[in-house]
Amino acid sequence: MSAWKSKIAGGVRKALPLNSGPRLFAAATYYSIKDAGTFSRNARANFVRAASASRTSELDYRAWRKLNEVHGAGAEGSATKTSFAVIVEVAAAGAVGDVKRTRDSIAAQIGASGRIAALRSGSALSEILCAVDEDFVLFLRAGSELSPHALAEVAKKHRIDPALELVVFDSDVRGHLGPVDPHFRPQWSPDVLLGANYIDRSFAIKASALPATAGVLLNDRGIWELLLSSQTTERTAGNLSHVLLTEPQAPQRRAATSDAEMVQRVLNHQGEGATATAVGGVVRVLFEPTRWPTVSIVIPTRHSRSNLGRLLPSLARTDYPGFDVRIVDNGGESEDNAAWYREQSADLNLAVQWWTEAPFNYSRVNNAAVRETNGEIVVMLNDDTEIVDALWLKEMVGLLLRDGVGTVGVQHRQADGLIQHGGVMIGPGGFADNIFASMKPDSDTLIGRTSWYRDALAVTGACVAIRRTDFEDVGGLDEAFILCGSDVVLGLDQIIRGRRNVVVPFDTVRHFESLTRGTSVPAEDFYASYWRYHPWLQGGDPYMSPNVSRLSPVPRFKDPRDEDPIKLALEVLGRSFIKHAQSSSISEEASALLGTASISAEEVAAVHQLHKDFSGELDIKTINWFIPDIDMPFFGGLNTAFRLAAKLARDQGIQNRFVVLAAPNRAFVASALTAAFPDLADSEISFYDGSDEQIAAIPGADAAVATLWLTAIHVAKSPDVKRKFYLMQDYEPAFYPASTLFAMAEESYRLGLYGICNTVSMHSIYTGMYGGQATYFTPAVDQSIYHAEGRREKSANEPVTIFAYARDHFRNCWELVYSALTEIKRIHGDDVRIVAAGARYLPASADFIDLGLLDYRATGRLYRETDIGLTMQISRHPSYLPLELMSSGVPMVAPDSAWFDWLFTNGENSLLTMRTLDDLVEKLDTLVRDKQLRTELSARALSTIASGHSDWNAALDNIHGYMANPGL
Numbered sequence: 001m002s003a004w005k006s007k008i009a010g011g012v013r014k015a016l017p018l019n020s021g022p023r024l025f026a027a028a029t030y031y032s033i034k035d036a037g038t039f040s041r042n043a044r045a046n047f048v049r050a051a052s053a054s055r056t057s058e059l060d061y062r063a064w065r066k067l068n069e070v071h072g073a074g075a076e077g078s079a080t081k082t083s084f085a086v087i088v089e090v091a092a093a094g095a096v097g098d099v100k101r102t103r104d105s106i107a108a109q110i111g112a113s114g115r116i117a118a119l120r121s122g123s124a125l126s127e128i129l130c131a132v133d134e135d136f137v138l139f140l141r142a143g144s145e146l147s148p149h150a151l152a153e154v155a156k157k158h159r160i161d162p163a164l165e166l167v168v169f170d171s172d173v174r175g176h177l178g179p180v181d182p183h184f185r186p187q188w189s190p191d192v193l194l195g196a197n198y199i200d201r202s203f204a205i206k207a208s209a210l211p212a213t214a215g216v217l218l219n220d221r222g223i224w225e226l227l228l229s230s231q232t233t234e235r236t237a238g239n240l241s242h243v244l245l246t247e248p249q250a251p252q253r254r255a256a257t258s259d260a261e262m263v264q265r266v267l268n269h270q271g272e273g274a275t276a277t278a279v280g281g282v283v284r285v286l287f288e289p290t291r292w293p294t295v296s297i298v299i300p301t302r303h304s305r306s307n308l309g310r311l312l313p314s315l316a317r318t319d320y321p322g323f324d325v326r327i328v329d330n331g332g333e334s335e336d337n338a339a340w341y342r343e344q345s346a347d348l349n350l351a352v353q354w355w356t357e358a359p360f361n362y363s364r365v366n367n368a369a370v371r372e373t374n375g376e377i378v379v380m381l382n383d384d385t386e387i388v389d390a391l392w393l394k395e396m397v398g399l400l401l402r403d404g405v406g407t408v409g410v411q412h413r414q415a416d417g418l419i420q421h422g423g424v425m426i427g428p429g430g431f432a433d434n435i436f437a438s439m440k441p442d443s444d445t446l447i448g449r450t451s452w453y454r455d456a457l458a459v460t461g462a463c464v465a466i467r468r469t470d471f472e473d474v475g476g477l478d479e480a481f482i483l484c485g486s487d488v489v490l491g492l493d494q495i496i497r498g499r500r501n502v503v504v505p506f507d508t509v510r511h512f513e514s515l516t517r518g519t520s521v522p523a524e525d526f527y528a529s530y531w532r533y534h535p536w537l538q539g540g541d542p543y544m545s546p547n548v549s550r551l552s553p554v555p556r557f558k559d560p561r562d563e564d565p566i567k568l569a570l571e572v573l574g575r576s577f578i579k580h581a582q583s584s585s586i587s588e589e590a591s592a593l594l595g596t597a598s599i600s601a602e603e604v605a606a607v608h609q610l611h612k613d614f615s616g617e618l619d620i621k622t623i624n625w626f627i628p629d630i631d632m633p634f635f636g637g638l639n640t641a642f643r644l645a646a647k648l649a650r651d652q653g654i655q656n657r658f659v660v661l662a663a664p665n666r667a668f669v670a671s672a673l674t675a676a677f678p679d680l681a682d683s684e685i686s687f688y689d690g691s692d693e694q695i696a697a698i699p700g701a702d703a704a705v706a707t708l709w710l711t712a713i714h715v716a717k718s719p720d721v722k723r724k725f726y727l728m729q730d731y732e733p734a735f736y737p738a739s740t741l742f743a744m745a746e747e748s749y750r751l752g753l754y755g756i757c758n759t760v761s762m763h764s765i766y767t768g769m770y771g772g773q774a775t776y777f778t779p780a781v782d783q784s785i786y787h788a789e790g791r792r793e794k795s796a797n798e799p800v801t802i803f804a805y806a807r808d809h810f811r812n813c814w815e816l817v818y819s820a821l822t823e824i825k826r827i828h829g830d831d832v833r834i835v836a837a838g839a840r841y842l843p844a845s846a847d848f849i850d851l852g853l854l855d856y857r858a859t860g861r862l863y864r865e866t867d868i869g870l871t872m873q874i875s876r877h878p879s880y881l882p883l884e885l886m887s888s889g890v891p892m893v894a895p896d897s898a899w900f901d902w903l904f905t906n907g908e909n910s911l912l913t914m915r916t917l918d919d920l921v922e923k924l925d926t927l928v929r930d931k932q933l934r935t936e937l938s939a940r941a942l943s944t945i946a947s948g949h950s951d952w953n954a955a956l957d958n959i960h961g962y963m964a965n966p967g968l
Contacts, residue, residue, distance in 0.1 A: 061172070061182055064557040068547070070149050070242045082155035083134040084114035084204065089218050090142045091121045098143035098248060105145035111152030118142065125213040125222055136167075136204040139223050143248030144201065145174070150244035154204045157238050160847050162799045162830035165209035165236040166227075170547065171202040171245040179246055184446050184545035184555075188237035189455040191399070191502045194263060195282040196255060196452045197224035202245050205230070220252060221262055228266045234498075235865070241546045253449060254281030272402070280442060282451050284506060286391065287398025295323035295393060295465075296375030300355075300365045301383040303331025305340065307512075314387035316347035320394055323349070327383075328369040330355035363477035363486040366461075370468075370476060378471050380487075382462040382511065385412075389508035396465045399502050406494025407466045409459025410504045411450075412511035413441065420511050423456030423503040424488050425543070426536040427550030430569030431529050432488050434460065435544075437553045441507070446548050446555040454503040456543050457536065458491020463509045470494065480528040480674055484521050489532045496858045527671030530569050534632070535855040537565045574665050590740035596690035597744045599713050599751070607716050607724060607752035614722040617965045622655045622701040623648065624686075624721065626711035629662035630669055633676035634856045636880070637729040640758065640779070641707045644727070646677035647956050657684035659698055661711065690714065703963060705756070708732065712748040725963065726753035728762045728774070731876040735811060754966045756959060761876050761899040775962040778902065779880065780952040781887040781945060785860040788889035788942055794867075799833045800928050803866040803890070805881055806836035806850065813872035813915065820920040821848065821870070827921075828928055835866070863888035867934060868927045871895075874915065878903060882910075887945040891937030893923045903949075909940040 059067075088102050099118045106114045119128060129137070136154065140146075154167045168188075173181040185198060192198045201223060211229040216222045260283045264276035273288035297315070301308060308327070315325065325348050331337065333354040341352045353369055370378050377397055389395075396408045412420040422436035435456065436443075442451040461477075464487060474493035477486040491501045530537075540546055548555045551562050567577035625645055633639060648654040658680075660669055664687040673680040688694035690710070700720025706712035709732045715724050726748070733745040749766060755774025757763040763776035802824070804817055821834050825847045836842060837851035837859070854862065863869075869885035869892045871878060876899040882892050886909065894904050896912035906912040913923040927934055949955075961968070 059557045059559055061180060061557070062178060064547075065172075065179060065182075065243065067560065068242070070147055070153065070244065082112065082136065082151075082158060084112065084136050084138060084151050084154075085132045085134040085207070086114045086116045086138045086140060087128055087218065088116060088118040088140050088142050088144075089121050090118050095142045101248075102140055102142055102144050105148075106151075108148050109146065109151045110148045112155050114138070114151055119218060121219050123218045125216045125218055125226065128218065129207070129210055129213060132207050134207060137207050137210065138204050139201055139218070139226075140245070141201060141248065143174075145246045147242075147244045147246075151204075153240055153242060153244060156847075157240055158206075159830070161238060161833050161849050163236055163801075163833055164238040165206040166203055166230065166232045167205075167238050167240060168199050168203045169240040169242060169244040170545075171200065171247055172243050173247050173250050179243075181250055182243055182446060182547075183448065184241065184547045185239065186447065186455070186545055187239050187542040188232065188234050189543065190232070191402075191405070191453045191455050191500065192448070193224075193228060194285050194453055195505070196253060196449070197227065198448050198452060199227055200251050200253075201247070203227075209236070221259055224259065225262050225266060228263065229269075253444075255283045259283055274398075279506065280451060282449075282453075282505065285399075286395055287401065289398065289401050292321050292394070293376035293397065293401070294374070295320065295377045295379055295397060296370070296373030296468075297323060297325045297379045297381055298366055298369040298373065299325065299327045299381050299383050300362065300369070301327060301329050301331065303329050303337055304383055307383040308344070310386050311381075311383055312344045312348060312350075317390050318387060318393050319390040320397075323379075323393065324373065324375060325350045326353060326369050326373050327351070328353045328355050328365050330357075330360060330365070359482070361479060362461075362483050363479045363481050367476040367479065370471065376468055377465055378468050379463070379465045380461050381509075382513075384512045385463055386510045386512070387508070388510055389506065392508035393465075395504055395506075395508065399504065400465050400467065404498070404500055405502055406470055406497070406499030407459055407464050407491055407501045408504065409464045409501070410509045411436075411441075411454075411506070412460070412462065412509060413507055414510070415512055417441070419450060420513060421460045421462070422450055422505070423454045423501075423543070424458040424460060424491060425541050425550075425553060426457055426488070426533050427541060427544075427565040428553055429551070430537065430565045430567070430572055431526065431533065432458070432485070433553040435553050439554055446557070447545055451505050453505055454543070456491070456501050456503055457495060457541055458488040459501050459503055460511075461487025461490070462511045462513065464490070466490070466494075470497075470499070473497070478528070478532070480671075480678070481525050482522045484525045485529040485532070488529070492532060492536070492855070493857075496855055496861070498861055523667065524671070526569075526572055527667055528675065530573060531633070531672060531675035533569075534566070535853055535858075537569060539852040539854075573668055575668060586736060586739055586741055590744070593710070593741070593744070597710055597713055599716055599747075603717055604751055610721075611723065611752065611754070611966075615967060618702065618723055618963075620652075620654065620702040620723070620960075620963055622657065622703075624657050624659050624698065624701040624704040624715075624718070625707065626659045626704060626715050626718075627661070627707050628711065629660060630672045633672040637727075637758070638707065639676060640729060641705070641727055642673060642677050642680060643952060644756075644956055644959060645683070646679040647953065648960060649683075650679050652960050655684070656680060657686060657699065657701060659686045659688060659704075661690055661714070662687055663689075688714075692717065706748075706753065709745040709748040712751060712753060716751040716753060723963070723966075724753045725756055726751070726766075726772075727756045727758070728766055729758040729877060731762070731765055734875045754962075756962070759877060760902050765876065773966060775958065775966075777955050777959060778948060779883060780949045780955040781880070781883045782952065783887060783945075783950055785857055786863065786884045786887040787860065788864065788887070788938075790861075791864045791889050799831055800828075800867045801833050801835060801865060802868045802870060802924065802928075803835045803837070803863065803885065804870040805838045805879075806842060806848075807838045811873060811875045813874055816915065816917060816920065817870060817872050818846070819917055820924060822846070823917075823921050824924050824928065827925060832928055835862070837862070859884065860888060863890055866890045868893065868924065870924065872915070872920070883945065883949055886910075886941035887949070889938045889942055891927060891934050891941055893920070893927065903944070905940075905944075909937060909944045911937070 103116050106116050157167050158164050168185050170184050172179040216225050255278050257278045260276040260278040263283045267274040274285050276283050276285045366380055400408045411422045414420045419436045419439045421434040424432050425435050426432050436450045478489045549558050550565050570577045645656045666685050669685050695714050695717050703723045704715045704718055704721040705725045705727050706715040707727050712726050733742045736742045749770040755766040755772050757774050757776035760776050763774050766772040766774045834848045836848045837854050842850045863885050869890040871882050871894050873879050878900050892910040894910050904910045911923045913920045
C-alpha cells in the first residue's frame with residue numbers, strides 16, 4: 001500500500017470510528033466496522049451479566065405515573081366529532097357524591113364531551129341502550145373518574161383506525177394519598193376473558209357493535225357478559241396503554257359460581273359446548289367438542305427412569321378417550337431398557353423409538369417422533385413433568401379446538417409450588433423468559449392475577465398441544481435450535497399466521513426443569529433466537545403492555561433506565577448496538593471513505609485483461625461473495641444475493657464463501673445466513689476491513705461477486721479470481737446528492753465487472769449508460785407468503801385500508817407520501833384507515849396506524865387486508881414492496897417512471913402518479929372512491945405476478961449459465 005493511501009486509510013479509522021453512526025453510508029456498509037468479538041465460551045455468563053445489568057431499581061407507582069402522564073397530544077381538533085354516552089352505575093341510594101365525582105370528570109374532558117346517564121345497579125341494559133344514539137358507550141361505576149383527555153384519546157384512537165369497535169385502556173384505584181393499584185391490559189385476549197373480566201370497565205364500545213342484551217343487567221356480571229357476547233376480534237379491538245380511568249375502589253376480581261354459569265351460558269349460546277365452574281376465584285372452562293380428536297403424545301428422554309417413573313404412571317391416569325404415547329429415547333437401546341418399557345406399557349398405548357443421532361438436537365428429535373405418529377393433535381411433553389390432574393388433556397385439547405387457537409400450554413409449578421412458567425415473553429436479557437417465574441400462584445400483578453388464563457406469544461415446549469395440520473404448516477420445530485428456543489418460535493409462527501397461544505392457569509402438569517438439562521444453553525441457540533425474536537425485541541410483546549418492563553418476567557413498571565432488549569441481545573452475540581438515523585451531511589463520510597473506495601486505472605485495466613485471459617466457458621466451483629455487514633438477512637438486495645447463492649449451491653454444487661466487510665464474528669454471520677437460507681449453512685466466511693492488505697489476503701475463488709458499489713471496487717482489486725461480477729440491484733449513485741459519494745458510486749459501474757442486473761432497467765443502465773457487459777433477471781415473490789388466498793369481500797361500511805412503507809429515507813419520498821396520506825385522511829375521515837409499517841418514524845399527531853417493523857412472514861397477512869398500496873421509491877428500482885403487495889391482490893399507486901414499466905401499466909394493474917402532491921392525492925382519492933376500479937386493478941395485478949414474477953427459482957435459472965460463459 002502506498003504511503004498516501006496508508007495515510008488516508010488511517011484517516012478513515014480516525015475520522016470515522018469503527019461501528020460509528022449515524023452516517024448515510026450505513027445503507028451500504030451497515031453496522032461495520034468495529035471489533036465486536038465473537039461469542040465466547042462463557043456466553044451464558046455474558047447473558048446472565050447482561051440480564052442482571054438490566055435490573056434497575058424499581059419505580060413506585062407514583063413515580064411511574066408522573067413519568068407517564070397523558071397530556072392528550074394530538075387528541076384535540078376533529079376528536080370532538082366522536083360522541084360518547086357514559087352510563088354510570090349507582091350501587092346504592094345516597095351515592096350523590098360519587099355520581100357528582102364521575103359527572104365532574106366527564107364535564108372536565110378536554111377535546112371531547114360525553115352525555116352522562118346515572119342508573120341504578122341491576123337496571124336492564126336493553127332498556128338503557130335503546131336510547132343511545134352516540135358513537136361510543138362507556139359503563140362506569142359511580143365514583144370513577146376519567147382522566148381529562150380520556151374521551152379525546154379514545155376518539156383519536158378510533159380516528160386513526162375506524163375499524164375499531166372496542167377501545168380498551170388502563171386503570172388504577174383512588175387511594176388516600178393518590179392513585180394506587182394500576183392494572184395494565186394487553187392487546188385483545190379473548191381467552192383471558194373466559195376466566196375473568198380482565199377489561200372490567202376500562203373500555204369504550206361502539207354503539208353499533210353492542211350485542212343483544214336481553215336479560216343482561218347493569219352490574220359487573222352483566223358488563224362481563226356484554227364483552228363475552230360481543231363479536232370483537234383482534235382487528236376490531238384496540239388498546240390505549242394509558243391510565244385513563246381511576247376507580248373508587250379495587251374492583252372485585254374473583255369469580256363466583258354465578259359468573260361461571262353466565263360464562264357457560266354465553267359459550268353455549270355461541271355454539272360452543274362447554275362446562276364452566278368457579279375455581280379459586282377464576283372461571284374454569286372445560287370445552288366439550290362433539291368428537292374428541294385423537295392425540296399423540298411425544299416424550300424425548302435420555303432414558304431417565306427416575307423421570308419417566310414419575311411421569312408415565314401419572315400419564316396413565318389421564319381421562320381422555322383416545323391417545324397414544326411415543327417415547328424417543330437416546331439413552332441407548334438395550335434389552336434391559338426395552339424390558340423396562342414393556343412393563344410400563346401395560347396401562348398405556350406406548351411405543352418407543354430409539355435415537356442414536358449425535359449430536360443431540362431437541363427440535364429434530366421431536367420432529368422425527370411426530371412424523372412417526374398419526375394423532376390429529378400432537379402434544380410434546382418433557383420427561384421431567386408430572387400429570388397432577390386427570391382432565392389435563394381434555395382441558396388443553398378443548399381450548400385448542402377453539403377458533404383461532406394455535407397452541408395451548410399450561411402454567412407449570414415447581415416442586416416448591418412456585419410458578420415456573422405462565423407463558424413466554426420476549427425481552428428479558430435480550431431473549432425470552434417464562435412469565436411469572438418464581439412467583440406464588442394466585443398472585444396479583446400489574447397485568448392481572450397469575451391465576452387467569454393467558455394469551456401469550458408462546459408457551460414452553462415442556463407441555464404444548466398443537467393441531468397436526470398447524471404443526472406441519474410451520475414445518476414443525478425449527479431445527480436451527482439445538483436445545484432452547486424452537487418452542488418459542490413455534491408460538492411466534494402461530495402469531496404470524498393469525499393464531500393465538502393460550503396458557504391454562506390451573507395446576508395440572510408440573511415441570512421439574514432442572515432435573516433434565518440444568519441451565520446450559522448452546523451458543524447457537526442464542527444466535528438463532530436473535531433472528532427469529534427480532535421483530536418483538538424491537539417492537540415489544542403485545543401481551544405484556546408497554547407500561548411494564550420488557551426485561552423482567554415478574555411484571556414491574558417500565559423504567560426509563562431499562563436497557564433496550566436488542567442491545568442486550570447484541571451484547572451476548574458480540575455485537576455493538578447502534579441506533580442509526582439518516583444524515584444530510586455527507587462530506588465527512590465521503591472524506592473518510594476515500595481510501596477504501598479508491599482504485600487505480602491500472603487496476604481497472606487488470607480486470608479487463610483478466611476477463612480476456614479467462615474468456616469462454618469456465619467451470620465455476622467456488623464463488624466469493626463480497627457483502628456488507630449483515631443487519632437483517634430477510635429483506636432487500638442482500639436477501640436476493642443470498643437467494644442466488646443458495647440456488648447455485650443447491651443446483652450446481654457451488655461452494656460459496658461470504659467475504660464480509662466487518663469485524664470478525666463468524667457465528668453471527670453464519671446464523672444470519674442459515675436463518676434466511678438453510679442451504680448456506682456450510683458456507684465459508686471471511687472478514688476484511690477494506691484495506692488493500694486485507695483484500696489481497698482473501699482466499700481465491702473461480703469467481704467473485706460484488707453486492708454494492710463499495711464492494712464492487714474491492715472485487716475489482718481482489719487477486720486469485722478468474723471472473724468478476726457485479727450484482728447490480730439499484731442505481732446506487734442516486735442514494736446520494738450530486739457529490740463525492742455519488743461520483744465514487746457511479747465509478748463502480750466502469751470497472752469492467754460483468755453485470756448481473758436485477759430488472760431490465762438496471763441492465764439498461766449498466767450496458768447503455770456505462771458500456772458494461774451484463775445479463776439481467778426479473779424479480780419474483782415468495783408466494784408461500786405473498787398470495788391472495790383468504791382475501792375477503794369487505795362490507796360496504798368497512799373503511800378502505802391504505803398501506804405505505806414508513807421509512808424516512810430520501811429515496812422513499814417520505815415527505816411527499818406523508819403529506820398525501822394526511823390529506824387523504826382529512827378528505828375521507830373514518831372511511832379510510834392508513835397503515836404504515838417498516839420503522840417507527842411517525843409523529844404522535846399522525847392519524848396513521850404505526851405497526852413498526854414486522855416479521856417479514858407476517859406482512860403477507862397484513863397485505864391481504866389491504867385495499868390500496870402506495871410506493872414512491874424514486875431510485876431506479878421500485879423495491880420488492882409493490883411486487884409483494886400486488887401478489888397479495890393489492891392495487892398500487894406508484895410513480896410514473898420509465899424505469900418501472902417492466903412492472904407497472906397505468907390503468908391496467910396500477911395507477912401511476914406524477915411526483916407531485918396534487919396528483920398523488922388525486923390518484924389515491926380515485927382508488928378510495930372507486931371500489932370497482934380497485935377490484936379490476938387487483939385482478940390484473942395478480943395476473944401480472946402470475947405471468948412473470950411468481951417463481952424465484954425460474955427467475956434465477958439463467959444466472960449460472962451466464963457466469964460460466966458471459967460471452968454467450
